[in-house]
């Protein structure tokens with residue numbers, strides 16, 4: 001009898017907890033792309049925004065906790081559409097590291113940097129399903145998990161050849177294997193489906209286009225969207241024409257053209273840039289200045305930083321024969337991202353953070369720098385990581401700071417519209433109205 005009564009008591013307790021927080025005296029940048037609102041106010045009830053706008057229109061319920069932000073700035077939480085959780089400790093990658101504790105610690109790191117949602121792209125272990133379900137049943141205190149669960153790779157192809165990645169994705173070589181893997185995956189409700197389409201600069205076998213198209217088709221049958229790791233223009237074009245939902249890296253072998261732009265626009269294919277990933281391929285060949293930046297250090301350990309400075313590590317970085325090509329790939333990715341955006345292709349925000357030396361949280365701020373360098377305005381960058389990226393996820397109550405949405409937001413000391421670098425001046429981070437930093 002008592003056990004049966006419990007849910008009622010819990011429900012009453014939840015109602016009774018009705019908690020309202022009022023924030024005032026700040027400039028609101030809501031992520032919609034609209035002009036900032038000076039002297040704004042925000043009301044958050046049980047983690048959701050009930051008012052966002054000029055302080056003059058704010059009606060604070062009696063007894064609400066009020067915080068005066070003293071002229072600071074609020075922008076939406078950052079949504080990262082391409083990351084990887086759980087497989088890395090320090091600079092080593094192994095699926096045996098994929099534990100609840102390790103995933104949580106990475107979600108905490110993301111949150112510290114203002115990243116309030118992340119989409120893990122195809123390298124997860126089953127425990128992630130339970131963690132995601134727990135988050136969605138309540139008000140998370142860490143970055144929100146979205147996940148492709150296990151992605152699709154060509155049998156024996158990239159990335160199963162990367163240390164620690166064997167056995168992580170599904171490996172397929174026939175449409176029948178695609179079908180079987182999709183039937184295993186779909187009931188677990190991945191937020192997207194991931195496929196790796198790459199030959200790692202000719203060093204491995206690439207998944208053939210008909211198999212990638214079979215994945216897109218099989219996913220569609222289950223109502224799922226497919227995101228592709230691509231490198232080459234020809235793959236981006238063939239898959240966009242085949243109904244691909246998103247290219248989750250930039251085309252890097254050449255400049256995009258009208259034919260690709262029209263295929264992406266016609267099929268509603270998104271582009272996610274991952275410029276920070278490109279930078280990571282060469283930036284550590286010499287110790288970068290940011291190794292001594294406390295903003296970088298807060299997301300890693302002194303031991304990792306000293307490894308990054310070590311002769312052994314630098315020697316290994318410089319032994320990569322493809323090293324001289326990497327800065328050019330970044331420049332091409334930057335040009336292409338800007339050109340696609342200016343042509344009206346949908347652009348979302350993503351970094352490919354999480355694998356070794358692609359630092360969760362810090363990468364997202366590098367991405368913003370690299371987007372600014374590519375010609376994006378701070379307002380465009382903010383809109384891309386909030387409004388656009390929530391739309392990508394189909395998350396109707398995330399992204400912008402508007403009535404009815406979850407209060408996932410970042411309080412900044414300096415105005416990010418003056419310089420996107422000011423997005424680093426983080427004073428507080430809220431997820432579902434919980435102050436997590």
Ligand SMILES: [Zn+2]
Nearest residue numbers: 082084121352
């Ligand atoms: Zn990735």
